Amino acid sequence: MTDAPTLLCLAMLLLPLTAALLICVVRAPLARDRVNVAGAILTAGAALTVAALAMTGTRGPVLGGWLQLDAIGGPFLAVVAAVGLCSALVSPAYLRTAHESLASPDTERAWYYACFHLFWAALLALPLIGNLGVAWVVTAATTGVSALLVAQSRYPKALEAGWKYLVLTTVGLAVALLGIVVVGAAAPAGGGLAGLSWQGLTASAAHMPRSAALVGFVLIVAGLATKIGWAPVHNWLPDAHSEAPPPVSALLSAALLPTVMLIAWRTRIALEPAVGARAGSMLFIGFGLASLAVSVPFLWRRMAWKRLLAYSSLENMGMLALGIGFGGRLALAGVVIHVAAHAVSKSLGFSAATPLFVVRPSAKHAPAHGLLRANPSLAAAMGLSLGALSGLPPSPLFFSEVLIVMGGFATGHTLAAALAAVLLALGFLGLARVLVEDLMARGPQRAEGDGAGRRALLALTIVAGVLLGALAVLAAFLPGSGFVRVLTAGTLP
């Protein structure tokens, strides 16, 4: 391993921490905004370079083995970097509209940005962490700062959402930690910290008693499921996503959930020699189908924009669980495309929420009716996000869902794949109904929006459209690529 990846990883982790510190030191609100933007651009640059290195073949331990560059971590890191950058760039606009905060008016901006950059730093580390125990510690570390961010607005509903999120995810993570203890006890030689590394676990899994390893595996995945937001342990998700500041909702939905899911996926791969391929597969498929089934009725309801996006997250996390459960080249290619396309669509959708709440404050807790006539540029952003999330062709999410369902049939999970196809069709119809009956419906006459904000949103919509188009094209080539061959062989080449 050359020095460049080490330096880049170090920069990727230290830059957001430095930005958080600097933001607390400077006093002027504008200076805090500028440090946030500069820090975010530099951080994303370093992280995207590391992700590119990981995806193009630079693999191995970094920073003394604390991090591990591999094929599977690359796309997740790129997603966290891109979503974080987008959220950081739209945060000043959100803060201009925020009226109340958990902190005093003088320190409100500093608190928000400091928590935001600390949260982002933890999320950037997660895809590359080479050890289950350390991954648990970093996952748990995201809880405190993100709970403060969820409750940032200090509205009663935000406090409720923050409290629920803190309590439920902490209990879930404690269950996952109990699973790690059980797996550690089942490992033949213990082995300390190295015994919990992905390689260490894979090496010792073949010698673990199946029963204990299976109990540990189920506890770990079921515990992490609360943080991923898989049904039936998803109760915090709609509340936290709908009440958090929009840039934070984007980070929660598009970066936190898939990244914690990657930890569950890596655990499955590492413990497969002990628990068997079938048990791991069934657990993920079970969570996937449950999440799809629970989300569909809510996708048919008319509800507030961010709450609708939250239930869409539940559906999409279910789809990813199915893809990992099915395994195989088609489904895993679908998972990679799905994670990236979901991130682009959700970032755009949540970014549109800030101007939406300015021009239509009632949209915080009610459907945004008739927006196409009232504010076409806002409706275009929301329409593109919703159209992509619903899986409307040529959305890359349509192709990724097809790949995952085809992967299910190809690997012999016929019933689960058929059920998933039916649930996806129902979910699509629900979201399409919202698109037609809410966004495109007759509504109030043109509302006045902020010109600069409209231009920024339009630019974001165009960038998102280009990225979604590129991902749709990529979906055609990915299943046969060498990259997916590495994924199907495991996380470590």
Next chain:
Amino acid sequence: MNDGLQWALVAMGLLVVLARRRSVAILLVALQAVLLGIGALTLAPHRPPAFLIAALVLLARGAPLFFLLAVSVRRTREPRPLGLQARPLLNVGAAAAISLATIALIPPLGLETVTAEHASVSLVVIGIITIVTRRETIFQALGLVIVENGVALAAVGVPGGLPLVVELGVAIDLTVVIAVAAILHERIFEEFGTGDSHVLRSLRD
């Protein structure tokens, strides 16, 4: 670790389910954390050197938790007692029964002793029941600490224990979570005039 000590930890968890006063419950949980640390220290001579540091971390983490929660309670005096539990003994009985059922249903975990397995699973269950049955947000935060104490007891019951880095990380994470819980509890109190979690029921579909 001594079997009697492990069951004493479980008994303290059950007393939290029963406790009426927040200050008493905080003292019980702090005492539970300290006894857990002392129990771990008694095992240190037979374990690798890193275990001694992990046991000291376990012992020390009770102090900040106690401080954070005690200060938070002092700042949020309820104007009148919160609705007392309708059937406190029934809740304790349910906690004990569910713990026993869970112990019977869960296959062996592979810890050093059967008592360690049973006591740690019981503490996790009792912590979750505290969160579910107690209305006060402070009691729900205490439930989180009881769950973590249960997991820590299980970790002590593994021959090598958890790696020191992980043990340190768990202690720091728990302290941060309880600090955030204390902040949110105080904001909830300021907003609603009470720390009763029944006021947090507006978000439903």
